[in-house]
Amino acid sequence: MITVLGHLNPDTDTTCSAIAYAWFLQQRGEEAEAVVPGNLNKETQFVLEQCGAQTPRRISSLEKGASIALVDTNNPEELVDGWQEAEILSIVDHHKLVGGLSTAIPIYIVMKPVACTATIIYELMRQEGIKPNETIAGLMLAAILSDTLKFTSPTTTQPDRMAAAELAEIAGLDTDQLADGMFTAKSDLSGAGPRDILMMDSKIFNLGNEKLRISVVETTNPSSALVLREQLEQALAELKEEEQLTGALCFVVDIINSAAEAIVPSAYEKQLVERAFNIQFSDATAHLPGVVSRKKQIVPQLEAHLTA
Numbered sequence: 001m002i003t004v005l006g007h008l009n010p011d012t013d014t015t016c017s018a019i020a021y022a023w024f025l026q027q028r029g030e031e032a033e034a035v036v037p038g039n040l041n042k043e044t045q046f047v048l049e050q051c052g053a054q055t056p057r058r059i060s061s062l063e064k065g066a067s068i069a070l071v072d073t074n075n076p077e078e079l080v081d082g083w084q085e086a087e088i089l090s091i092v093d094h095h096k097l098v099g100g101l102s103t104a105i106p107i108y109i110v111m112k113p114v115a116c117t118a119t120i121i122y123e124l125m126r127q128e129g130i131k132p133n134e135t136i137a138g139l140m141l142a143a144i145l146s147d148t149l150k151f152t153s154p155t156t157t158q159p160d161r162m163a164a165a166e167l168a169e170i171a172g173l174d175t176d177q178l179a180d181g182m183f184t185a186k187s188d189l190s191g192a193g194p195r196d197i198l199m200m201d202s203k204i205f206n207l208g209n210e211k212l213r214i215s216v217v218e219t220t221n222p223s224s225a226l227v228l229r230e231q232l233e234q235a236l237a238e239l240k241e242e243e244q245l246t247g248a249l250c251f252v253v254d255i256i257n258s259a260a261e262a263i264v265p266s267a268y269e270k271q272l273v274e275r276a277f278n279i280q281f282s283d284a285t286a287h288l289p290g291v292v293s294r295k296k297q298i299v300p301q302l303e304a305h306l307t308a
């Protein structure tokens with residue numbers, strides 16, 4: 001049995017790509033199961049329901065001796081407990097290569113600079129003449145819409161657009177309608193405490209000598225997050241302390257207007273953001289026009305500043 005999984009704090013791409021890749025392996029005669037290492041966010045729950053897909057089994061650690069196929073990450077810091085004892089069979093990913101994983105034998109790795117893992121998985125299916133069913137096609141389309149913010153993120157590539165167009169056709173879904181539903185679901189912060197909001201889409205990065213947790217809140221309604229600024233600052237400070245980070249930052253991304261607002265817990269992060277993005281904080285937040293992508297904008301700019 002091959003266990004297919006993505007990163008901790010599973011998002012729509014990690015979850016849908018795990019399901020799609022497990023399905024792909026099954027078409028090739030393998031036994032495979034998609035699992036999720038954590039709770040699903042509201043956008044992902046909406047997508048699964050919309051596409052008529054089962055919610056993958058949730059795990060908090062891998063079983064001893066598990067054979068795993070990784071999607072949407074190659075970063076050991078983002079893997080669920082037990083990965084050290086697991087046999088990694090393959091990696092399909094679209095993030096920068098961070099190093100740290102090793103294997104006993106050669107493995108299958110596909111990494112491409114596209115916006116979404118599902119785009120790569122769709123290309124693999126095409127290469128093998130395997131056509132996804134409606135549910136799988138819908139899930140992969142949703143993953144692309146999520147990772148590209150409906151093609152507005154600078155990470156978007158032509159292969160992502162082409163895959164999305166074909167998948168929408170196969171799934172019989174209206175792209176705009178699906179994206180609207182997803183972004184509305186994503187923007188619903190009700191019932192979430194400040195820590196939950198920060199952890200919805202959050203990753204740790206080692207940049208230069210710094211260890212930073214960078215949270216992103218993508219929303220069609222930024223004010224619903226910005227009114228919680230003081231609580232978010234407090235929660236960032238707590239995370240920083242608990243996880244022994246050098247810094248913790250939150251970026252509230254306005255999906256509609258393509259801009260971000262930075263929230264920081266201390267003068268250290270404030271100075272970091274001001275210098276990396278060459279802007280000034282006004283009041284307690286900093287406005288970053290055009291910034292929507294952690295992968296292509298936020299992390300590279302922080303890294304360029306920290307390693308200069």
Ligand SMILES: [Mn+2]
Binds near residue numbers: 014072117
């Ligand atoms: Mn992804």
